[in-house]
Amino acid sequence: MATKPQPTATTSQASAAAEARAATRVTLIGMILDLVLGVIKCIGGALFHSQALLVDGIHSFSDAASDLVVIAVMKVSRLEPDQGHPYGHQRFETLGTMILGATLIAVGGALAWDNLERLFVDTDAPLPEWPVLAAALLSVVGKEWIFRYTRKVGLAIRSELLVANAWHSRTDALSSIVVLVSTLGAMAGFVWLDALAAVVIAVLVGHVGWGFTWRSVKELVDTGLPEEELERLKEVARTTEGVRNVHDLRSRRMGHNILVDVHLVVSPDISVSEGHQVGMQVVARMRESLPDIAHITFHIDAENDEQGRPTSLQLPSRKTIQTELEACLSRPVSPGRLRLHYLRNKVHLELFVEDRGTGPEAEALARAVHSLEQHPWFGSLRIWHGPD
Structure with a gap:
């Protein structure tokens, strides 16, 4: 059994370090953007009577917290193999992807539930004001940009976790679109329109999260290739x-x-x-x-062990066979002059002797053949004559 040698440690470590730096850089940019947008939306929602924008701001802060998780997981997953993890630490990335996928499902479920309630329950609340539209539009543009940037880097370094985080950023953009629609709808008198749109988008968010979570689960249970x-x-x-x-x-x-x-x-x-x-x-x-x-x-x-009987573990070892041959030949047999072939639950022997097998040597070889034929495991004996 053998394993193909991997690239040198220096090359592998340099590649992993470069990927980790790229992932950390784009995630830090996204986290800073989330914090800035979270502050703007929470203050704007509180001052200009928009509960949706306030909740969306909280959503942005949750995105910043998930960015911290991504940075930590990416750092761990790019560590070199060690004694405890001989195949590497990439499964930590799979676990992080699954957590982010589950977060998307939870966010989608929460948005859907909240807006389903708004569809069927009338609430008397002050109408939102136009700064809410500006804050929501800024959030849509910013989060769509960071989505594209993060996804590009994630695909470049083949990171499911980073791609999942990109889609997580897009959920914030989608929720900001909900704020835009709900604000415009409320201003136009169609209060129910924003709730209906929010439910549809929430289902899409949950669907994206389910895709990431299911793929991660299949990987964690060692699902094979297509x-x-x-x-x-x-x-x-x-x-x-x-x-x-x-x-x-x-x-x-x-x-x-x-x-x-x-x-x-x-x-x-x-x-x-x-x-x-x-x-x-x-x-x-x-x-x-x-x-x-x-x-x-x-x-x-040496043979297809899927066919026929499984290979028996009761077949004799080289030492056992060599000892029996040496007893029959009355002389040592060097390992290089005895070849053994374990095929079809039989042992086939090749013996190399120096002379032509005449006189006492011939008698000794005949005794060896007779002795070997008494065993059920014996398959055949081929004798090669000559000094070479």
């Missing part, structure tokens, strides 16, 4: 020179990375090093096909 991608990897392996068959191809995601395990069937007559080289060729071609693959562990099989 079938078409698995078939592509199998085809890559099958068409690699030296590979006879492929089975037990398994996959899972960890953040933006893909982890793969695969069994490769090769000829039982090739050396261990040649089998390993075949596996390394498969690894290289798989990573060309799916660049997000971070780790590939391959197992070299």
Whole structure:
């Protein structure tokens, strides 16, 4: 079993550090924007009779708090693998994405519930004034800009968490649109219009949050790649020179990375090093096909162990077989002159002897063959003669 060597630690650390800096920079910008907008909207809502704008300001402060979570999670998820986390820390990013997705669902549910109540309950309250429109419009423009900026960076560094946070920013823009609609509706006499629009937008917000949460849950329970991608990897392996068959191809995601395990069937007559080289060729071609693959562990099989009976654990070891041969031949057998092939629950032997197998040597070899044939695990014995 072997795993493809990863890029050097220096290269990997530099890339992770650059990604972390980009994520931190855009998230800090978004957090500052959220704090500024939160202050403007809360003060504006209180002074100009808009409960919707006041709640929207609280929503902006909650966005700033989630930005702090994103910064902390991004820093942890980009740490190098260690003894406790040999595959890295990307699952922390998955957890953060799930939390943000759940937050979107909660925000959508709260907005929907609040505005459903407003649809059916008349409230006598002072009408909002025009500064509410200005504050809401400023929020829409600012949050739409930070959404596009954050999403661009998130896609560039392949961070689901950052993309989720971008959509979280857009919910603030959507809620500000609700404020605009509700204010205009109230001024025009159609008070119910803003509540209806808010319910529709809240459902959309919840739908986006559900998408992020469900994808994160599937990753946390090690859901594999889509079938078409698995078939592509199998085809890559099958068409690699030296590979006879492929089975037990398994996959899972960890953040933006893909982890793969695969069994490769090769000829039982090739050396261990040649089998390993075949596996390394498969690894290289798989990573060309799916660049997000971070780790590939391959197992070299001399036969397809999915077919027939499972390989028996009762087959004798090299030491046991070598001891029996040495007793029959009355001389030591060096490890390099004995090859063992464990195939179809039998042991097939290749023995290299220096002479032509005449006289006492021939008798000794005959005794060895007779002794081996008494065992149910014995498959065959091939004897090679000659000094080389």
